[in-house]
Amino acid sequence: MENDSTIRRLKTVEGHLRGxxxxxxxxxxxxxxxxxxxxxxxxxxxxxxxxxxGHLNSCVTTAIQGNDPKERTRVLKEITEVFEMSTKx
Amino acid sequence: MENDSTIRRLKTVEGHLRGxxxxxxxxxxxxxxxxxxxxxxxxxxxxxxxxxxGHLNSCVTTAIQGNDPKERTRVLKEITEVFEMSTKx
Amino acid sequence: MENDSTIRRLKTVEGHLRGxxxxxxxxxxxxxxxxxxxxxxxxxxxxxxxxxxGHLNSCVTTAIQGNDPKERTRVLKEITEVFEMSTKx
Amino acid sequence: MENDSTIRRLKTVEGHLRGxxxxxxxxxxxxxxxxxxxxxxxxxxxxxxxxxxGHLNSCVTTAIQGNDPKERTRVLKEITEVFEMSTKx
Numbered sequence: 569m570e571n572d573s574t575i576r577r578l579k580t581v582e583g584h585l586r587g588x589x590x591x592x593x594x595x596x597x598x599x600x601x602x603x604x605x606x607x608x609x610x611x612x613x614x615x616x617x618x619x620x621x622g623h624l625n626s627c628v629t630t631a632i633q634g635n636d637p638k639e640r641t642r643v644l645k646e647i648t649e650v651f652e653m654s655t656k657x
Numbered sequence: 658m659e660n661d662s663t664i665r666r667l668k669t670v671e672g673h674l675r676g677x678x679x680x681x682x683x684x685x686x687x688x689x690x691x692x693x694x695x696x697x698x699x700x701x702x703x704x705x706x707x708x709x710x711g712h713l714n715s716c717v718t719t720a721i722q723g724n725d726p727k728e729r730t731r732v733l734k735e736i737t738e739v740f741e742m743s744t745k746x
Numbered sequence: 747m748e749n750d751s752t753i754r755r756l757k758t759v760e761g762h763l764r765g766x767x768x769x770x771x772x773x774x775x776x777x778x779x780x781x782x783x784x785x786x787x788x789x790x791x792x793x794x795x796x797x798x799x800g801h802l803n804s805c806v807t808t809a810i811q812g813n814d815p816k817e818r819t820r821v822l823k824e825i826t827e828v829f830e831m832s833t834k835x
Numbered sequence: 836m837e838n839d840s841t842i843r844r845l846k847t848v849e850g851h852l853r854g855x856x857x858x859x860x861x862x863x864x865x866x867x868x869x870x871x872x873x874x875x876x877x878x879x880x881x882x883x884x885x886x887x888x889g890h891l892n893s894c895v896t897t898a899i900q901g902n903d904p905k906e907r908t909r910v911l912k913e914i915t916e917v918f919e920m921s922t923k924x
Binding site: 613614616617620621624625628629632633640644645647650651652654655656657 | 739
Binding site: 791792794795803806811822823825826829830832833834835 | 892
């Protein structure tokens with residue numbers, strides 16, 4: 569299942585994030601903590617891309633092949649929106 | 658024309674970038690230059706989103722409604738790729 | 747304590763991330779999940795900025811006021827490195 | 836001169852950007868244009884990092900070694916600000 573793989577990845581990220589919290593608690597060197605936070609973000613970006621890929625191959629494809637022009641417009645607009653937001657986080 | 662609007666925006670960005678070069682030549686305060694470079698990047702992100710929107714509504718829609726499954730896969734894969742790259746620049 | 751505030755924020759992010767995992771488990775609409783992941787990343791960016799601020803006001807200030815030129819070079823190089831990485835995640 | 840190297844790099848980016856404008860004028864495939872815009876942004880990120888490095892080694896070092904606590908606070912605050920903004924563009 570695609571969801572299973574996404575959940576597995578997100579749980580790994582959660583473990584990584586808990587490791588970052590421990591680093592702060594143990595007063596690890598700030599720069600090393602920032603680098604780990606950046607690694608967490610890079611991992612989250614990969615999960616987002618995986619979810620988007622699944623979405624394009626399911627909902628988006630169905631909507632575009634369907635007969636509802638409003639729905640088509642809606643799903644395509646959402647893709648542009650998350651793309652635009654992805655450049656901001 | 659959609660292209661005209663994109664070209665106009667990109668030429669504005671080009672003018673902005675030339676302004677940044679002048680700032681460096683005139684030895685303007687570094688942080689102000691960095692901020693202007695960030696503004697140029699934000700403008701480029703908007704142009705990318707505009708181009709993506711046009712692409713989704715033309716090529717991608719055509720491919721998904723078409724009969725070539727390989728072509729469908731290809732256009733959707735590209736969307737995921739530029740999305741993933743957008744988180745890295 | 748500065749660390750306490752950082753830990754509190756990171757635990758909030760951890761809770762947010764667990765919420766995202768639940769969303770995937772409950773098969774929530776993909777785009778809504780991606781948006782929540784982006785919100786998690788935005789929150790992490792703020793934590794990183796907070797940690798960097800503390801680091802600049804402590805270690806970096808001490809190193810620059812100190813007598814070890816190698817150490818000065820090292821701490822400043824690290825700032826540039828995390829800045830450069832921040833544009834990639 | 837450090838500025839010369841920055842100007843040279845920015846002029847290269849300007850040439851790259853003009854190439855992107857030509858691509859749009861010649862109706863090149865949208866995804867290839869988006870990729871080139873992302874390459875322009877990656878190049879701008881490198882220039883920003885180079886400028887920041889110079890700034891840290893000059894103005895910031897001078898301010899931190901100086902006797903004006905307000906000025907120290909100001910320059911360090913700016914670093915955090917451009918770092919935070921860099922995660923948004």
